[in-house]
Amino acid sequence: MKVLVIAEKMEDGIKKPSLEALGLATRLGNPVEAVLLGAGLGDLATLLAHYGASKVYVADDASLEPYTAEAYTAVLADLVEKIEPGLILLGATAMGRDLAPRLAARLGIALASDCTDLQLEDGNIQIIRPMYAGKLIATVRQESMPHFATLRPNVLPMPEPDTSRTAAIEPLVVPATDIRAQVKEIVETAAGQVELTEATIIVSGGRGVKGPEGFEPVRELAQVLGAALGASRAAVDAGWIPYAHQVGQTGKTVTPNLYIACGISGAIQHLAGMKTAQVIVAVNKDPDAPIFKVADYGIVGDLFDVVPALTTEFEKLLAD
Numbered sequence: 001m002k003v004l005v006i007a008e009k010m011e012d013g014i015k016k017p018s019l020e021a022l023g024l025a026t027r028l029g030n031p032v033e034a035v036l037l038g039a040g041l042g043d044l045a046t047l048l049a050h051y052g053a054s055k056v057y058v059a060d061d062a063s064l065e066p067y068t069a070e071a072y073t074a075v076l077a078d079l080v081e082k083i084e085p086g087l088i089l090l091g092a093t094a095m096g097r098d099l100a101p102r103l104a105a106r107l108g109i110a111l112a113s114d115c116t117d118l119q120l121e122d123g124n125i126q127i128i129r130p131m132y133a134g135k136l137i138a139t140v141r142q143e144s145m146p147h148f149a150t151l152r153p154n155v156l157p158m159p160e161p162d163t164s165r166t167a168a169i170e171p172l173v174v175p176a177t178d179i180r181a182q183v184k185e186i187v188e189t190a191a192g193q194v195e196l197t198e199a200t201i202i203v204s205g206g207r208g209v210k211g212p213e214g215f216e217p218v219r220e221l222a223q224v225l226g227a228a229l230g231a232s233r234a235a236v237d238a239g240w241i242p243y244a245h246q247v248g249q250t251g252k253t254v255t256p257n258l259y260i261a262c263g264i265s266g267a268i269q270h271l272a273g274m275k276t277a278q279v280i281v282a283v284n285k286d287p288d289a290p291i292f293k294v295a296d297y298g299i300v301g302d303l304f305d306v307v308p309a310l311t312t313e314f315e316k317l318l319a320d
């Protein structure tokens with residue numbers, strides 16, 4: 001089965017969820033092809049070859065920068081109709097979540113979003129995806145072709161690059177599209193901040209930080225670890241930190257390799273957003289806090305002592 005991975009570029013390379021998608025594609029299908037869109041793409045296609053693509057379609061055009069769903073959909077719908085893949089994969093990043101439903105609608109096919117795995121059974125693709133804030137895991141089979149799924153970041157293993165691999169590179173003709181939604185401005189929330197849903201490490205603060213200034217030690221630990229900053233709803237509702245940082249049922253669902261919860265009790269609605277993290281560390285002064293039931297490592301203590309001590313130790317460790 002031919003698999004097409006829609007790759008997403010970032011400033012200095014390809015986004016990790018695209019590489020994870022290539023790893024899954026290599027496990028499921030053959031040939032594995034990728035498509036990359038944007039302007040001034042340089043030799044990023046070579047990177048996709050290193051991660052398993054045997055052919056890379058490149059749409060390099062000023063009209064594709066910055067990303068707009070309309071321009072990308074026009075290019076991708078043409079490509080899918082031309083090469084007829086059996087499966088399309090895309091990271092469930094901010095762009096993936098915006099683009100995939102529009103592309104599925106244009107192609108008239110089903111979409112399974114935010115999936116955590118795909119398996120081949122008797123030649124059929126089975127799609128695994130959490131539902132109802134992770135309370136159940138559904139196995140989905142799509143009747144339409146091609147199959148189409150977005151993949152939750154940080155769940156699937158990263159493939160090893162092989163720099164000896166090469167790919168055929170095919171430039172795409174970019175159709176003139178009537179783009180009705182224009183991006184006027186991109187406002188960054190803060191310089192150097194890591195996007196929560198794609199972060200491999202998250203440090204979060206809850207009501208235990210006691211105020212906006214209480215987030216400072218949490219933020220410092222996040223900075224030292226190159227982590228994203230998360231929060232509980234209690235901290236967001238109190239106005240100590242913007243909603244964009246909220247993790248949980250009514251916030252973001254995250255799957256980092258490491259989640260450090262500081263002054264968070266572990267309410268079920270918070271756990272719904274982070275319990276699939278690979279390693280959970282909890283810092284809480286109450287030894288009976290429910291967060292310790294899901295934590296791999298628990299530190300009972302005052303976060304205003306523990307968090308700065310962790311920051312100092314990580315600083316030393318990472319400087320070596």
Ligand SMILES: Cc1cc2nc3c(=O)[nH]c(=O)nc-3n(C[C@H](O)[C@H](O)[C@H](O)COP(=O)(O)OP(=O)(O)OC[C@H]3O[C@@H](n4cnc5c(N)ncnc54)[C@H](O)[C@@H]3O)c2cc1C
Nearest residue numbers: 206207208232233234248249250251263265269270285303
């Ligand atoms: C429909 C619905 C949706 C919701 N969605 C979400 C959601 O998306 N995300 C979310 O987070 N919540 C959500 N909630 C709210 C949720 O039920 C909890 O109220 C919230 O998660 C509690 O936040 P918290 O753990 O920061 O605060 P608390 O429960 O008040 O816990 C604070 C913790 O900090 C500890 N602490 C205090 N001081 C210190 C200190 N100095 N050092 C160390 N530890 C300290 C305390 O022991 C306590 O365990 C939702 C609720 C509902 C009803």
